[in-house]
Amino acid sequence: MHRVVIVGGGFGGLQAALHLRDAPLDITLVDRRNFHLFQPLVYQVATGALSPGEVAFPLRALFKKDANVRVVLGEVDEVDLSRRVLTVVTGVENHDPMRVEYDTLIAAGGSHYSYFGHEEWRAFAPEVKSLESALLVRRRILQAFEEAELTSDPADRAGLLTFAVVGAGPTGVEMAGQIAEIARDTLRGNYRNTDPAQSRILLIEMADRVLTGFPETLSAKASDALRSLGVTPLTGHAVTGIDPDGVTVEADGAEPEKIPARTVIWAAGVTASELAGKLATAAGLETDKAGRVTVEPDLTLPGHPEVIALGDMVRVADREGGIQALPGLAPVAMQEGRFAAKLVRARLDHKPLPRFHYVDKGNLATIGRARAVGDLKGVHLTGLFAWLTWLFVHLFYLVGVQNRLLVFIRWVASFVTRGRGARLITYAD
Amino acid sequence: MHRVVIVGGGFGGLQAALHLRDAPLDITLVDRRNFHLFQPLVYQVATGALSPGEVAFPLRALFKKDANVRVVLGEVDEVDLSRRVLTVVTGVENHDPMRVEYDTLIAAGGSHYSYFGHEEWRAFAPEVKSLESALLVRRRILQAFEEAELTSDPADRAGLLTFAVVGAGPTGVEMAGQIAEIARDTLRGNYRNTDPAQSRILLIEMADRVLTGFPETLSAKASDALRSLGVTPLTGHAVTGIDPDGVTVEADGAEPEKIPARTVIWAAGVTASELAGKLATAAGLETDKAGRVTVEPDLTLPGHPEVIALGDMVRVADREGGIQALPGLAPVAMQEGRFAAKLVRARLDHKPLPRFHYVDKGNLATIGRARAVGDLKGVHLTGLFAWLTWLFVHLFYLVGVQNRLLVFIRWVASFVTRGRGARLITYAD
Numbered sequence: 001m002h003r004v005v006i007v008g009g010g011f012g013g014l015q016a017a018l019h020l021r022d023a024p025l026d027i028t029l030v031d032r033r034n035f036h037l038f039q040p041l042v043y044q045v046a047t048g049a050l051s052p053g054e055v056a057f058p059l060r061a062l063f064k065k066d067a068n069v070r071v072v073l074g075e076v077d078e079v080d081l082s083r084r085v086l087t088v089v090t091g092v093e094n095h096d097p098m099r100v101e102y103d104t105l106i107a108a109g110g111s112h113y114s115y116f117g118h119e120e121w122r123a124f125a126p127e128v129k130s131l132e133s134a135l136l137v138r139r140r141i142l143q144a145f146e147e148a149e150l151t152s153d154p155a156d157r158a159g160l161l162t163f164a165v166v167g168a169g170p171t172g173v174e175m176a177g178q179i180a181e182i183a184r185d186t187l188r189g190n191y192r193n194t195d196p197a198q199s200r201i202l203l204i205e206m207a208d209r210v211l212t213g214f215p216e217t218l219s220a221k222a223s224d225a226l227r228s229l230g231v232t233p234l235t236g237h238a239v240t241g242i243d244p245d246g247v248t249v250e251a252d253g254a255e256p257e258k259i260p261a262r263t264v265i266w267a268a269g270v271t272a273s274e275l276a277g278k279l280a281t282a283a284g285l286e287t288d289k290a291g292r293v294t295v296e297p298d299l300t301l302p303g304h305p306e307v308i309a310l311g312d313m314v315r316v317a318d319r320e321g322g323i324q325a326l327p328g329l330a331p332v333a334m335q336e337g338r339f340a341a342k343l344v345r346a347r348l349d350h351k352p353l354p355r356f357h358y359v360d361k362g363n364l365a366t367i368g369r370a371r372a373v374g375d376l377k378g379v380h381l382t383g384l385f386a387w388l389t390w391l392f393v394h395l396f397y398l399v400g401v402q403n404r405l406l407v408f409i410r411w412v413a414s415f416v417t418r419g420r421g422a423r424l425i426t427y428a429d
Numbered sequence: 430m431h432r433v434v435i436v437g438g439g440f441g442g443l444q445a446a447l448h449l450r451d452a453p454l455d456i457t458l459v460d461r462r463n464f465h466l467f468q469p470l471v472y473q474v475a476t477g478a479l480s481p482g483e484v485a486f487p488l489r490a491l492f493k494k495d496a497n498v499r500v501v502l503g504e505v506d507e508v509d510l511s512r513r514v515l516t517v518v519t520g521v522e523n524h525d526p527m528r529v530e531y532d533t534l535i536a537a538g539g540s541h542y543s544y545f546g547h548e549e550w551r552a553f554a555p556e557v558k559s560l561e562s563a564l565l566v567r568r569r570i571l572q573a574f575e576e577a578e579l580t581s582d583p584a585d586r587a588g589l590l591t592f593a594v595v596g597a598g599p600t601g602v603e604m605a606g607q608i609a610e611i612a613r614d615t616l617r618g619n620y621r622n623t624d625p626a627q628s629r630i631l632l633i634e635m636a637d638r639v640l641t642g643f644p645e646t647l648s649a650k651a652s653d654a655l656r657s658l659g660v661t662p663l664t665g666h667a668v669t670g671i672d673p674d675g676v677t678v679e680a681d682g683a684e685p686e687k688i689p690a691r692t693v694i695w696a697a698g699v700t701a702s703e704l705a706g707k708l709a710t711a712a713g714l715e716t717d718k719a720g721r722v723t724v725e726p727d728l729t730l731p732g733h734p735e736v737i738a739l740g741d742m743v744r745v746a747d748r749e750g751g752i753q754a755l756p757g758l759a760p761v762a763m764q765e766g767r768f769a770a771k772l773v774r775a776r777l778d779h780k781p782l783p784r785f786h787y788v789d790k791g792n793l794a795t796i797g798r799a800r801a802v803g804d805l806k807g808v809h810l811t812g813l814f815a816w817l818t819w820l821f822v823h824l825f826y827l828v829g830v831q832n833r834l835l836v837f838i839r840w841v842a843s844f845v846t847r848g849r850g851a852r853l854i855t856y857a858d
Contacts, residue, residue, distance in 0.1 A: 034571065034854045053480030053851030061848055064618035071619075073575050073854075092576045131855055142463065146502050147521045189493035190500075402842040402850050406835055413831040419490055421831050422482030425463045425502075426560055 001026040001068075004344060005086060005100055007076055007275060008108035009036050009059050011330045012311035014399075015337030016106050021066040023345055028100055030072045030088055034059055037131065038398050040330060041407070043171055046128045046137040046265075047178040048186075048423025049414055054406045056131065057399040074098060076109075076275055081282045081304055104306050104347075106340050109273030111312035111328065114290075116269055121242040125264035128171060135426060137265055141179060142425045144263045145187060148194045159260035161199040164247045166239050167268025168205035169213065170365040173222060175265055176203040177368035180229040185369075185418035201231045202259065204249055206238045206268075211365055211373065213327055218373040221382050225371040239268075270328060272313035279309060288315060294323065297355030298343060299336060308343060310336035316356060326358055330397070335359065366390045369415065430455040430497075433773060434515060434529055436505055436704060437537035438465050438488050440759045441740035443828075444766030445535050450495040452774055457529055459501045459517055463488055466560065467827050469759060470836070472600055475557045475566040475694075476607040477615075477852030478843055483835045485560065486828040503527060505538075505704055510711045510733055533735050533776075535769050538702030540741035540757065543719075545698055550671040554693035557600060564855060566694055570608060571854050573692045574616060577623045588689035590628040593676045595668050596697025597634035598642065599794040602651060604694055605632040606797035609658040614798075614847035630660045631688065633678055635667045635697075640794055640802065642756055647802040650811050654800040668697075699757060701742035708738060717744060723752065726784030727772060728765060737772060739765035745785060755787055759826070764788065795819045798844065 002025050006013045009031035017029050035056040044050040063069040077097055078087035086105070088098040113127040126136050141163065148160040161183075165176045183199035190196070203210065203226060209219040210226065210233050223233050234249065241248035246261040272291035280286060280293040283301050287293050293301070294315045301307040311333035316324045326332045339356045346353040362376030364386065372390045374381035381389060391411065398404050414420060431454050435442045438460035446458050464485040473479040492498040506526055507516035515534070517527040542556040555565050570592070577589040590612075594605045612628035619625070632639065632655060638648040639655065639662050652662050663678065670677035675689040701720035709715060709722040712730050716722050722730070723744045730736040740762035745753045755761045768785045775782040791805035793815065801819045803810035810818060820840065824833050843849060 034575070034852075048482075051480040051482030052855065053477075053483075053853060056853050058848075058850075058852050060616070060619040061852075067618075067621075070621045090579050092579050095576075095579055098579070131853070146463070147524075150519050150521050150524055150527070187489070189496075190489040192496075192499045400850065402838065405838050409831065409834050409838070419487075421487075421829065423463075423487050423490075424482060424485050424560070426481065 002103045002348065003028070003101060004104045004106065005030065005102035006106040006108065007031075007086070008110055008273075008311070009033070010039070010108060010110045010311065010333065012110075012333035012337035012340075013106065013108035014062075015334045016108065016340045017063070017069065019338050019341030020344060021063065021069050023348065025068060025344070025348075027066075027069045028072055028102075029059065029063070029069060030074060030076065030086070030100065031059060032073065032075050034071075034073055036062070036399055038403075039129070040394060041398070042131065042134050043128050043174050043178065045131060045422070046134040046175065047141065047182060048138055048420040049178065050407060050410055051422040052131045052135065054403055054410065055398070057403060062399070072098065072100065076278065079275075079278045079282045081279075081307065084306065102306075104308065104344055106344075107275055107279060107307065107309040107313070108311045108333065108337065109275035109313045110333075111270040111272050111290075113266055114269045114271035115266065118242070121266070124242045124244055125166060125247070125266040127266045128175060138423070139425050139427070140263050141182065142423055145191065145194070145196055146425070147262075148196075149191045150193075155260070157194060159245065159262045161194070161196070162202065162246070162259065162261040162263070163199060164202045164204060164259060164261040164264045166204050166247070166264065166266050168203050168207070168210035168233065168235065169267060170211065172203060172205070172267035173210055173226065174366055175267060176201050176231045177226060177229055177366070177371070180226075180231050181368050181418070182420065182423075184230055186420045186423070188418075199230075202261070203231050203233045204237050204239055204247065205233065205235045208236050210235060213363060214365065214373060214375050215380070218375055218380055218382070222365065222367055222373050225367040225373075229368045229371070270312065276309070276313035279307065283307075297324075298353065299340060299356050308340045310340055319355065324358070327363070329363070331361060332358055364390045364393060369418075431532045431777065432457070432530060433533045433535065434459065434531035435535040435537065436460075436515070437539055437702075437740070438462070439468070439537060439539045439740065439762065441539075441762035441766035441769075442535065442537035443491075444763045445537065445769045446492070446498065448767050448770030449773060450492065450498050452777065454497060454773070454777075456495075456498045457501055457531075458488065458492070458498060459503055459505065459515070459529065460488060461502065461504050463500075463502055465491070465828055467832075468558070469823060470827070471560065471563050472557050472603050472607065474560060474851070475563040475604065476570065476611060477567055477849040478607065479836060479839055480851040481560045481564065483832055483839065484827070486832060491828070501527065501529065505707065508704075508707045508711045510708075510736065513735065531735075533737065533773055535766075535773075536704055536708060536736065536738040536742070537740045537762065537766065538704035538742045539762075540699040540701050542695055543698045543700035544695065547671070550695070553671045553673055554595060554676075554695040556695045557604060567852070568854050568856070569692050570611065571852055574620065574623070574625055575854070576691075577625075578620045579622075584689070586623065588674065588691045590623070590625070591631065591675070591688065591690040591692070592628060593631045593633060593688060593690040593693045595633050595676070595693065595695050597632050597636070597639035597662065597664065598696060599640065601632060601634070601696035602639055602655065603795055604696060605630050605660045606655060606658055606795070606800070609655075609660050610797050610847070611849065611852075613659055615849045615852070617847075628659075631690070632660050632662045633666050633668055633676065634662065634664045637665050639664060642792060643794065643802060643804050644809070647804055647809055647811070651794065651796055651802050654796045654802075658797045658800070699741065705738070705742035708736065712736075726753075727782065728769060728785050737769045739769055748784065753787070756792070758792070760790060761787055793819045793822060798847075
C-alpha cells in the first residue's frame with residue numbers, strides 16, 4: 001500500500017490526515033506531542049481563562065478507528081530524500097531512532113517564536129505557544145500580583161504591576177487585552193494592600209500600528225479598544241534589551257528607554273520549524289530569513305513531487321516566479337493540509353491537480369470582552385458583533401464536541417462573573 | 430477587631446473561613462497555594478479524566494467581596510504560642526518572612542503521603558496528592574503505553590504494561606480502577622503494535638482486604654468489582670522495595686518477590702503536616718507516629734484554648750481520656766472546620782460550646798464505570814446506585830458552579846465515549 005508519512009499534528013498536518021484516512025493508504029502521523037493543540041486559544045490558558053485540557057485533543061483518540069493510521073510520537077532527526085526515509089527520535093531511553101519510510105511525505109512542522117537573534121531574552125520574556133509555556137506565563141502573571149501585594153517598596157510594586165507584551169499581532173493584542181481585564185475586572189477586590197487596577201499594560205510594536213495584518217482603519221479601532229481596556233500601545237518602538245527587571249525600547253530617533261517591568265511576554269517574530277531547513281538542505285534549496293523553504297504552487301518541494309510541504313514552514317511560489325502572500329494563520333495551514341490530501345488522492349486516481357489556491361474567508365482578532373475586529377473580504381466588523389463572530393468561529397474549529405462545550409461554559413462564566421476559573425499558580429511537576 | 434488566622438485552605442480551613450467571614454472578625458487565610466484543591470478528584474487528573482483547572486478554585490476569588498478576609502500565600506515557618514504570632518515564608522525573593530499575629534489560630538495544615546521511612550521511593554513511585562504530582566503520574570502512565578508501542582523486547586513491554594498501585598484505600602482503589610479502564614476502554618484501538626488491554630494492574634495492600642475503612646462484605650464486593658475491571662488485588666502483601674524497574678513485595682511467610690513494573694503509584698500511609706509538630710513542640714506536647722497532635726474534645730490545643738487544630742493533622746480526644754476514631758476524610762475536616770467557626774462565634778457571644786461531634790453520613794468509594802461501594806449508616810450500596818450516589822455527592826461538594834458543570838460534562842462524555850479528554854502528555858514547564 002502507498003505509504004504517506006505526515007509530520008506534524010497541527011492544523012495543516014491534521015487536516016491532511018483527516019482527509020486521507022479513508023483512502024487506501026498506509027498513513028503515519030508523526031508529532032512530538034500526543035495531542036493536537038488549538039493554538040489560537042493557548043493565550044487563554046496563559047491568562048487562566050481556560051484549562052490546558054480544554055484546548056488540546058489526544059491525537060490517538062482521533063484515529064483509533066482508522067487501522068491504517070499509525071501515530072508516532074517523536075521528532076524528525078534526519079531526512080533522506082533519495083532513499084525516501086525519515087529518522088525519527090522517539091525520546092524513549094535506550095530506543096534507537098526509528099526509520100520511517102514513505103512514498104509520499106507531507107511535511108507540516110509549523111513554526112516557533114524567534115527572539116531576533118537574542119535567545120537569551122527567552123528566559124526573561126517567555127512566549128505563549130506550547131501548553132507548558134502558557135502555564136509558565138500564567139504563573140508569572142499571577143505571581144507578579146501576589147508579590148505586589150507583599151512588597152512595601154513603591155518602585156518594586158510599580159515594576160511588579162507593569163506588564164509588557166512584545167509584538168502587536170493577534171496573539172500580542174489578545175494577551176495585552178486579557179492582562180488588562182485580569183487587572184481591572186478579575187482581580188478586583190482580591191487584594192488588600194495593592195490595587196491591581198493600577199497596573200500598566202504595555203503593548204510594544206516595532207511597526208507604526210497594531211495588527212498590521214488588518215486594514216489601517218481596523219488597526220485604529222483595535223488601538224482604541226485596547227486603550228479603553230487600559231492597555232498602552234507603544235507602536236514604533238523597537239525592543240533592544242530584556243532583562244529580569246524590564247525591557248529597553250527605542251523609538252525612532254529617540255534615546256533608548258528602560259521600562260521597569262517584571263513580567264515581559266514575547267509575541268513577536270516566528271521562525272519556521274527546523275524541518276524546513278532539513279528539507280531545504282536535502283533538496284539543495286535555500287531557506288528565507290524566517291527559515292522557510294519555498295515550495296511549488298502545488299505545495300511540492302522543487303525537484304521532489306513526492307514531498308509536500310505546507311503551513312508556517314513554507315512560502316508558496318506563484319506561477320509567475322513570485323511568492324504568494326499568505327499569512328501565517330490556521331486557515332491557510334488547514335486549506336493547505338486539505339489540498340495536500342486532495343493531491344495525494346488525485347495522484348492515486350492518476351488525475352492532475354492544479355495549484356493550491358487560498359480562499360481568504362477573512363481575518364478576526366479579539367481584544368477583550370465584547371471587543372474585536374474583523375475583516376471579512378473588505379467588510380469590516382467591530383465591537384460586539386465582531387467579538388461574537390470570533391467566539392463562534394473559534395468554538396466551531398475547536399476539535400472535539402466535549403472541548404467545545406467546556407470552552408463555551410468557561411466563556412459564559414467569564415462573561416457573567418468576569419472571573420477566570422483556571423487562574424491557578426502551579427509549578428513544574 | 431479580633432484577629433483570626435486560619436492556616437490551610439483545604440476542606441477544614443476553607444469551611445472555617447466561609448463560616449466566619451460575615452462575623453466582625455479580622456481574618457487571615459494562609460495557604461501555600463492560591464487555590465482550594467478538591468482532593469477527592471485529583472486522581473482523575475492523574476488519569477486524564479479531568480483537567481487541573483476543573484478540580485481547583487482560586488482562593489482569592491472566594492473572598493473578594495469580604496474586605497475583612499485577607500489571603501496570604503505562604504508557609505508557616507515558626508509558631509510562637511506565647512506571643513501569639515506566626516512567621517510565614519512567602520516564597521518571594523528578597524522578602525522577609527511575614528509576622529502574622531492572631532488572637533485565635535485555626536490550624537488546618539492537612540497531611541501528605543509518607544513513604545514509611547523510605548523517602549527514596551518517592552522518585553520511583555509518585556503519589557497522587559498535589560496537582561503537580563497528578564500531572565507527573567498522568568505523564569508516567571501515558572508514557573508507559575507509548576514506550577510499550579515502540580519496544581520490540583517482550584520483557585521490556587511486559588514491564589511497561591505493568592502498573593502497580595501501592596495502598597488499597599479509596600485513592601488506591603480508584604487509581605487502579607481508572608488505570609484498568611484506560612487500558613481496556615480508553616486506549617482501545619489507539620496503538621498498532623501493542624495491546625493495552627493486556628496490561629497488568631496490581632493493587633498492593635498490606636492488610637488482608639481492600640478498603641479497610643469499609644465493612645468486610647463491601648471490601649469483598651470492591652475486590653470483585655476490581656477483578657472484573659482487570660485489576661489484581663494483592664492483599665496481605667507488604668512492599669519492601671521500589672526501584673525504577675519495579676516493586677518488591679513480601680507476602681506473610683513467603684520469599685520476597687520482585688515484580689517488574691515501570692509505573693508504580695504510591696497511595697499508602699499519610700503523615701500529618703509539619704504544622705502539627707510545630708504546634709506540639711511549642712505547646713510541649715507529643716505527636717503520634719503519624720505526626721499528629723492530640724487536641725481536646727473541643728479541638729483546642731491543650732493549654733491553649735486560643736488555638737484550634739483540626740483535620741488530618743490532629744487526633745481528637747474524647748471525654749474519657751481516649752481518642753475518637755475519626756477517619757482521615759474530607760467530611761471530618763469540613764465538620765471540624767465548621768465547628769471551629771462556631772466555637773469562635775460562641776466565644777464572641779460569651780457562650781459555651783460543647784465538644785465536637787462527628788456526624789458520620791457514610792462512606793463512599795468508586796471503583797470504575799458504574800461500580801462503587803457505599804456504607805451509609807449500615808446501609809450498604811453497591812453497583813450503579815452507589816456509583817451515581819458517589820458522582821452526585823462529589824459534584825455537590827465541588828467548589829464553584831462552573832467547576833461542577835465542567836466536571837459533569839467530562840463525566841458524561843467519558844461515560845458515553847469511554848474516552849478521557851485530558852489525557853495529554855505534558856512536561857515540566
